[in-house]
Amino acid sequence: MTDRFYITTPIYYPNGEPHLGHIYTTLCADTLARYHRLMGHDTYFLTGTDEHGIKMVKTAADQKITPQELADKNVAVFEAVWKELQITNNDFLRTSSDRHKKAVQEIVKKMLESGDIYLGSYEGWYDEGQEEFITETEAKDADFKSRISGRPLVRYSESTYFFKLTKYVEPVTKAIESGAIRVMPQARKNEILSKLKGWDQDLSISRASLKWGIQMPNDPEHVLYVWIDALSNYITALGFPPGGEQFSRYWPVATHLIGKEILWFHAFYWPAMLMSLGLNLPRVLFAHGWWTSGGQKMSKSMGNFIDLEKVRHVVATYSQDALRYYLLRAAAFGNDLDWEDVEFNKSYDELRNVVGNLLNRTLNMIAKYREGIVPAAGEMAEVDKIIAEPLSQLQATLTEAYANCDLQKCVLAPVELARAANAYIDATRPFTLAKDPAKAAELDRALHWIAQACCRVLVGLLPVMPHKAAAGLAQMGVDIAGKTLSQLLATPLAAGHKLGKAEVLFPPIETEKK
Ligand code: MSP
Numbered sequence: 024m025t026d027r028f029y030i031t032t033p034i035y036y037p038n039g040e041p042h043l044g045h046i047y048t049t050l051c052a053d054t055l056a057r058y059h060r061l062m063g064h065d066t067y068f069l070t071g072t073d074e075h076g077i078k079m080v081k082t083a084a085d086q087k088i089t090p091q092e093l094a095d096k097n098v099a100v101f102e103a104v105w106k107e108l109q110i111t112n113n114d115f116l117r118t119s120s121d122r123h124k125k126a127v128q129e130i131v132k133k134m135l136e137s138g139d140i141y142l143g144s145y146e147g148w149y150d151e152g153q154e155e156f157i158t159e160t161e162a163k164d165a166d167f168k169s170r171i172s173g174r175p176l177v178r179y180s181e182s183t184y185f186f187k188l189t190k191y192v193e194p195v196t197k198a199i200e201s202g203a204i205r206v207m208p209q210a211r212k213n214e215i216l217s218k219l220k221g222w223d224q225d226l227s228i229s230r231a232s233l234k235w236g237i238q239m240p241n242d243p244e245h246v247l248y249v250w251i252d253a254l255s256n257y258i259t260a261l262g263f264p265p266g267g268e269q270f271s272r273y274w275p276v277a278t279h280l281i282g283k284e285i286l287w288f289h290a291f292y293w294p295a296m297l298m299s300l301g302l303n304l305p306r307v308l309f310a311h312g313w314w315t316s317g318g319q320k321m322s323k324s325m326g327n328f329i330d331l332e333k334v335r336h337v338v339a340t341y342s343q344d345a346l347r348y349y350l351l352r353a354a355a356f357g358n359d360l361d362w363e364d365v366e367f368n369k370s371y372d373e374l375r376n377v378v379g380n381l382l383n384r385t386l387n388m389i390a391k392y393r394e395g396i397v398p399a400a401g402e403m404a405e406v407d408k409i410i411a412e413p414l415s416q417l418q419a420t421l422t423e424a425y426a427n428c429d430l431q432k433c434v435l436a437p438v439e440l441a442r443a444a445n446a447y448i449d450a451t452r453p454f455t456l457a458k459d460p461a462k463a464a465e466l467d468r469a470l471h472w473i474a475q476a477c478c479r480v481l482v483g484l485l486p487v488m489p490h491k492a493a494a495g496l497a498q499m500g501v502d503i504a505g506k507t508l509s510q511l512l513a514t515p516l517a518a519g520h521k522l523g524k525a526e527v528l529f530p531p532i533e534t535e536k537k
Contacts (some may be wrong), residue, residue, distance in 0.1 A: 027066075028059040029273040033281050034071040034116060034256050037097035038082040041104050043314050043321070043329035043362065044282065047350050051311065051430055052280045053110045054351065058425050058433070058486035060111075061508040067273045069260050070105065071116030072098050075236040076154045076249030090235045094119055104331065108343055109489075116260040118237075118252055126259035127252055128240040130300060133264075135241055139187045139299045145227040148176040153284070154249045156227060171284055184229040184239060186251070191295035192222050198294055204304050206290055207428060208357035211283060211310045215290045226292065254293045258302070265302070275303035278428070286310040309428045312359035321362075329362050337367070340532055344488035345371050348434060351487060356430040368534055374491075377441045378480060379529040382495050384448060385477040386525035389470050392457045397474045398467035399518035409447040410472045413440045417483055418512045425486075437483030444476035474499070474516050482511040491528055498523045 032052045035045050049070060056068035074094040083093040098117060105112060116123060134140050148162040149155070152172040156179075157165075167176050196219050198204050199212060206212035229245035230236070236246030255263070257277060261270040281289055286308065294304050316327040323330075337346050349370040354360040389395055403411065417440055424432035451469040456462040478499055484492040485508065496503055500523045503511060 026059075026062070026064040027273060027276040028056075028064045029067045029069070029261075029277040030056050030059070031068075031257055031277060031279050032070040033279075033285060034073040034118065034253055035101065036076070036078060037072045037074060037094045037101060038079055040097060040100045040331045042331060043316075043334060045101075046104070046108070046334055047314060047360075048280055048282060048311065049105065049110055050108070050347050050350055051356070053108075053112075054347070054430060054433070054486050055278065055280070055425070055428070056111055057489060058508070061485060063507040063509075065272065067114075067261075067269075068112045069114050069116060069257070070110070070112045071114070071256055071260070072101060072118065073249065073253040073256070074098075074117060074119040075246070075252055077151050077233060078154060080233070080235050081151065091119060100331070107335075108338070114260050116256050118256060122262075123256065123259045124237050126263045127237050127247065127255045129264055130255050130259075130296070131247060131251070132240050133301075134186065134296070134299045137299045137301075139190065140184050140228070141187070143183060143185050143225075144181065145183045145185075146180045147178070149179045150174075151177055155288075158224065179227075181231060183227040183231070184242070184245060185225040186228045186295070186299075188226045188292070188295055189223060191291075191298055192219055194298055195219065195291055195294045198304055199290065204290070204294060205307045206286070207307065207309045211286055211357070215286060218287065219291065222291075250288050250292060251296065254288065254296060257293075257305070275305055277305035278307040278309065279305055280309050280311065280428075283310040283312060307428070309357070311357055312354065314360050314362055316362040318361055341367075341371055342491065342529075344491040345374060345529070348374060348488055351430050351434045354431065356428060371529065371532065373438070375529040375531070377438055377445065378484070378495075379527065381441045381444050381448075381473075381477050381480065382498065382528055383525050384445075385473050386498060386522055388453050389474060389522055390525070392453065392466060393470060395522045397516050397518055397520040397522065398471050400471040401464055401468050404465075404468065406447070406450055407468065407472050409450060410440075410444055410476045413443045414472075414476055414479055417479055418509065421483060421508075421512075434484075434487050437480045437487075440476055440483065441480040444473055444480065447476070448473060471518070474520075474522070478516050479512055482508065485511075494526075495528055498526060498528075 030052050032048045052068060056066055059066040079090045079093060083090040086093060102115060148157040150157055150169045152169050152174055157176055162176055168174065169176060196216065199206050199216060206215060228248040228251050229239050231245050233246050236249065237252050239245040239247055258274060261273055263270065279289055289308050297304055315321060316329050319325060319327055321328045349367050352370060389397065417436060420436045421433060424436060453466055453469045456466040456469065478501055481492045481495040493503060500521050
């Protein structure tokens, strides 16, 4: 049976335009989706917007528009940006859509039938930016301020429906401990497990004072807590209730990619909801780190905010793929990351000097010395191991790195091979060999290996830099249509293969004066 892969991003609050944080998660998910498609896996990639909740209501009120108008305005920007960045999502789910609202009501009905919902009253703290209930102890420890935004917590006191979260503490703990749900990275998994230990509170899941949201099916006076509404998106988009084509195909082969600040909801509330619904659990939860900028938290007032305008400028100047490369290589996946223009320029130079340069040298040398035809390898010599070994390991390295969502390694492994190939050129010195007709066989061998390595570097980069890698492969005369990544990595360029003309893949960019 074909492997299946369902990848999701968080659904974003459209209370503003997308910024670096949203773009990062989406590009990471896009890279994983592209990899799995290239592997021939049956892949589905979902993103969307989370449009209900108090945060949307308040932002809309500030702008003197309705929450729906606010959502419509910003959703249009999200959709446009994903198009601009050529994100390959298969679906875009809006929580204000009828298909979602109807399915969520079915979900809540099912949870009511399971006896997991009861009426009570809530008195406690709420973080309106995070849409999160905060325990008394946590609130006190954080000086009654949001740990994310720093804004004061709000005191809520109201009648509400509760979901019996406490019933699921043990089974969810077991599911995480046993790896039934792989929570990554390990350090975050440990945090979740320790927070789960001794958790003794049910979850308030409705509000009577709020109108903007999905009505409770049993009590239209209450709207549903936004996180229950939002988490459901991962199955409403597949056409919940189960039984349909999409649902059977992609649930539960899910990988949920999220930021670290929302892992708790995904690692506890979501599995608990699924257990209440009698559904299988997702396979992977990966919590990535947060971007800062210039070593500081990104903030509009500090002027270090990497907003949409800045991202568009970077893309227009350096290309989409250069942005993808920088974001994915900036830190081990899961760690916090810091945007520095200087670092961006360094990563662009790395692309130019390592990958661009290898392609250029390969095509030019083979054009000059062998009329653009890949020569046969002949017998392998000791020096060829500089390339042959890393080349033979690339596929296994990538398979492992993608399976572990080790995106930084996914990016760097092909570049390491390019470095090895450049080192091989320096060691074999084809330009010197070319001067001596007695060294023709040696030159053939060197050019052969260089071409093989260059081709594999570009193939390995296809999920990360789809446009540049494909353009490079086109220059090498390699037709990638209809081929899987494994096929492309495993099949050598045949002796006699005709290469194309070298063109600059990463043009020099004059660094802007500030
Ligand atoms: N609507 C919820 C998610 C519901 S999912 C069922 C939400 N939305 S959000 O608009 O606040 O976006 C959160 C996501 O944006 C985070 O998970 C993270 O992926 C990303 N980021 C927002 N700012 C970020 C940084 N500064 N750095 C990295 N990613 C961050 O939470």
